[in-house]
Amino acid sequence: MRFTPEVLLDLEEQSKIRLSDERREKVASEMEAFLECVDAMKKTDTEGMEPLYHIFPTTNVFREDEVTNTNRREELLENAPDQKDGYFKVPVTLE
Amino acid sequence: MKDENILNMTALEVARAIRSGDITSPQATEAVLSAIEEKDGELNGYIRVFGDRAIARASEVQKQIERGALDYPLAGVPYAIKDNICTEGIPTTCGSKMLENFIPPYSATVVHDLERAGAVSVGKLNLDEFCMGSTSETSFFGPVKNPWDTTRVPGGSSGGAAASVAARMSFYAYGSDTGGSIRQPCSYCGVSGIKPTYGSVSRFGLIAYASSLDQIGPIGRDMLDCAAALNQIIGKDPADQTTIDTVPIDLSAASEFSGKGLRIGVPEDFFAEGIDPEVEAAVRKAVHVFSELGASVTSFRLPIARYAIPTYYIIACAEACSNLSRYDGIKYGYRSQNAKSLSDIYVMSRSEGFGLEVKRRIMLGNYVLSSGFYDAYYKKALQSKALIRKAFDEAFVKYDLILGPTAPSTAPRIGESLSDPLRMYLSDVYTVLPNIVGLPSASIPCGFDRNNMPVGLQMIGPYRSEQTMVGAACLFQRSTAYHLRFPEKRGEDA
DSSP states (O other): OOOHHHHHHHHHHHOOOOOOHHHHHHHHHHHHHHHHGGOOOOOOSOOTTTOOOSOOOOOOOOOOOOHHHHHHHHHHHTTOOETTTTTEEEOOOOO | OOOOHTTTTHHHHHHHHHHHHHSSSSHHHHHHHHHHHHHHHHHHHHEEOOOOHHHHHHHHHHHHHHHHHOOOOOTTOOOEETTOOOOOOBBTTTTTTTTTTTOOSSSSSSHHHHHHHEEEEEEEOOOOOGGGOOSSSOOOOOOOOOBBBBTTTSSSSSSSHHHHTTTTTTTTEEEHHHHHHHHHHHHHHHHHHEEEOOBBBOOBBBSSSSSSEEEEEEESSHHHHHHHHHHHHHHTTTBBBOOOOOOOOOHHHTOOOTTTEEEEEEEEGGGGGEEEEEEEHHHHHHHOOOOOOOEEEEOOGGGGGGGGHHHHHHHHHHHHEEEEEEEEOSSSOOOOOOSSSSSHHHHHHHHSSSSSHHHHHHHHHHHHHSSSTTTTIIIIHHHHHHHHHHHHHHHHOOOEEEESSSSSSSBBBTTTTTTTTHHHHHHHTTTHHHHHHHHOOOEEEEOOOOTOEEEEEEEEOTTOOHHHHHHHHHHHHOOOOGGOOGGGGTSOOO
């Protein structure tokens, strides 16, 4: 069992997600089943194989450094759950 | 012309009828809106429908067409778009509570392209939450139903898009495909769709799931409609550095494509354990149609296919956990009302805002990327991706196209997959391969099972081979009638 309660809590912390107690066990067994299926991949012979990141050769693209964006602060803040004086608002973080 | 007659036309036929003055764009739009009104209460394919807004847009486009200012091939034809593609000023939810009230301050590049081309949007389509699912059941806005049988799923994640085209609630639609999310719902709903070569279509404004796999593509009633719809959105975009130069598909060449000399490869591995015998029979029959039309058909082995699912899900979850870390409850999206501290905002907003499937994939992604496991999972998956690329490179020396089933079965019943996520993941076995290495791929209807549920034929081609793929698909559709059947006509012989 790879997804012990400790591993799961650590993953929840990394993911900034908290599972309910009744869900936790179910999720652990589902992830375990998934990893068992993934283990099949370990049998592939990838000796000396370079990991493939991009499918097409990537090259640098240069352009003139021109300003094309405009100040849309008010508009962008409209989607914020909470805002004040043109800033995103969060609870006090430092006393 | 009666609404019913308009609704039975293909998108290209509607465009021609508008150009010739037989119908107007507002008429076509009203026909689609009444079909949505009539059917979508049950099907739930749309998250948002533009009523008056669509009619106003259609009238404006109609004037431009009459003035001769718009001559794009699909000008004036109503379409719909998946709700993970940003539309300025119009909520874009990605099927999630997290983005329920998100109103993008900008539109995706494809949306601008479509505005320029005179397309008329009738609404935003339902999907699996953040595209994570193969059944369109994980949406915060409720499951989509399959128009052929409403006790079954339409596939996913572009289930709303495929259902809307199949049910005549749109003439064509745009979905996105990360591991089969266009092709598999096309297969389940009996419509056609293309996942283009990676980079052909800009992803700017497409809400990211797995950036190296995601690609926007069209869904239509036949392949010619899909090609016309794809042509509207291709091209290099300064806002997406992964875009490549792409040549539009020549529609008249595609409609005259001859099968003579076409080399087709059929991987026997695609018919291994787990495939429904009726799906296998339909697909083999379809392949036989190609050989009767003059193509050479050869079976071959593609053993790497067995590593497709693990490779895909590791890459997808790894990229997803990074892409979805932006949802912090601060800049936009859902914020928990119970959060007291900054840390609470992150954890509680994400825990309350994301559904279970999304949480599972984020956590799996963090697991495979964590130190100690990175080499065993993520690096191994990228090495496996290199092997998959090599296998396809070798295959495409011998074959112009690879054919096989799109999915191992026809549409399952609602609820079946949710209880067994691993089984749902495994159903993506054929569709994930092209995404992993960025190849173009399509699905077209090729038969029906004993319950009258559609079966899809998947085509995979070399990079930038959309012209050949569409040509071959059009040839198949000129020779068969599976694509002409739709839910109201079920039971009639194709």
